[in-house]
Amino acid sequence: xxxxxFENLRLELRRxxxxxxxxxxxxEEQYGYTLRKALSERGLAIEESTxxxxxxxxxxxxxxxxxxxxxxKRNKRFYRLSPAGKVMLEQLLAEWRSxxxxxxxIVKG
Amino acid sequence: MQILDRYLKNVGTFLPxxxxxxxxxxxxxxxxxxxxxxxxELGRPLTDAEHEAxxxxxxxxxxxxxxxxxxxxxxxxxxxxIGPVLFPAYQRVLAxxxxxxxxxxxxxxxxxxxxxxGVTVQGAISxxxxxxxxxxxxxxxxxxxxxxxxxxxxxxWCVRRPFAVELGPVLNERIERDIRSRIAASxxxxxxxxxxxxxxxxxxxxxLAWLSVVQRNQFFIFGPAAAIIRLGPVxxxxxPWIVAVTFAGMIRAFMNLLRxxxxxxxxxxxxxxxxxxxxxxxxxxxxxxxxxxxHAGEGxxxxxxxxxxxxxxxxxxxVLLSGxxxxxxxxxxxxxxxxxxxxx
Numbered sequence: 249x250x251x252x253x254f255e256n257l258r259l260e261l262r263r264x265x266x267x268x269x270x271x272x273x274x275x276e277e278q279y280g281y282t283l284r285k286a287l288s289e290r291g292l293a294i295e296e297s298t299x300x301x302x303x304x305x306x307x308x309x310x311x312x313x314x315x316x317x318x319x320x321k322r323n324k325r326f327y328r329l330s331p332a333g334k335v336m337l338e339q340l341l342a343e344w345r346s347x348x349x350x351x352x353x354i355v356k357g
Numbered sequence: 358m359q360i361l362d363r364y365l366k367n368v369g370t371f372l373p374x375x376x377x378x379x380x381x382x383x384x385x386x387x388x389x390x391x392x393x394x395x396x397x398e399l400g401r402p403l404t405d406a407e408h409e410a411x412x413x414x415x416x417x418x419x420x421x422x423x424x425x426x427x428x429x430x431x432x433x434x435x436x437x438x439i440g441p442v443l444f445p446a447y448q449r450v451l452a453x454x455x456x457x458x459x460x461x462x463x464x465x466x467x468x469x470x471x472x473x474x475g476v477t478v479q480g481a482i483s484x485x486x487x488x489x490x491x492x493x494x495x496x497x498x499x500x501x502x503x504x505x506x507x508x509x510x511x512x513x514w515c516v517r518r519p520f521a522v523e524l525g526p527v528l529n530e531r532i533e534r535d536i537r538s539r540i541a542a543s544x545x546x547x548x549x550x551x552x553x554x555x556x557x558x559x560x561x562x563x564x565l566a567w568l569s570v571v572q573r574n575q576f577f578i579f580g581p582a583a584a585i586i587r588l589g590p591v592x593x594x595x596x597p598w599i600v601a602v603t604f605a606g607m608i609r610a611f612m613n614l615l616r617x618x619x620x621x622x623x624x625x626x627x628x629x630x631x632x633x634x635x636x637x638x639x640x641x642x643x644x645x646x647x648x649x650x651x652h653a654g655e656g657x658x659x660x661x662x663x664x665x666x667x668x669x670x671x672x673x674x675x676v677l678l679s680g681x682x683x684x685x686x687x688x689x690x691x692x693x694x695x696x697x698x699x700x701x
Contacts, residue, residue, distance in 0.1 A: 281390040
């Protein structure tokens, strides 16, 4: 019961951070597979079934742009931040830093 | 790669059609990247089990597809019974079952109306309501159990059979063994019994003799009632076909008497003969006047009552025979598939 509850709360906590992490990672162009690997190597493993729909959603919101291009004899879909995405990333990072400061203050008492 | 294609096809079934191609293309590309990287690491092509492990890590087709849908509808009675992952499949199955059920009800009521059977609006509504209630309850309960199972054991699914609920290794093995033995039994590899072949031939000769006698003297079918009723003209048209089908049955039995190992011939001949018999029944169904008065204007009420009873019997016969043909056809296709692939 407690384990389940912890898992649910942990997922909830991570959900918002994932958007920030994906946007930050896509300051440089990448395709889905390498993006997932890069996030995982930096300690933020994300399921494929979560990452790809998230990329689509961010693209439909105008924060990402994508294009199909051939690399290593295979067509891959490359994603990068759109100009609107860059602005949004800066705003979100400022917000995250503010939350982080506040939380640190609250936790430390 | 067959297993990847099948997996993508399963995911695609539940994706929004507008984005389906694009999503599948990207998903395929991602899985292919993983396979290539793994092959690079190992320095050899991956085995089937390793391919399956990669697909399993990607996720159950229903779960993967659900993440791409914005539709988060579910079925809840107080608490959630069927979640957004299973909802599209549930909706599709329920719609299909209800369509088939209401289609059959429509045909039956249509036939009854044409035949002048006592059909009331109240009767029709109660049949439709009960059908809806039964289908809805059964399908909702089944999907509710599957939904619960997926939520509790998200990893317990098989890549090759993603829509088969995993019941644990021991139970699965038993079920699989049972299914295999059933298929083996239904393949009926034993030769056709010579006793059966002889019995069919004798019965067919008897039926032909009886048809010949009945044509000349209808007492042998109606008894004393033959004084007031006789067979309608539709029977004269159908008779050559009835004789032909009976002969075909005899020939089939005779061939299997000589070659009891011709199982495929037996199966195909039975399907063909049953289909021909179905055709005759449908033709007779269109005739309506199976029994007519021997003398014009006499015994009209009795004739009408007999024809009405025969009509219901004929409808039941058509339904039963159709079911039998479908069953035999499906069994035959399944047996051929098992023969071709060597396993269930």
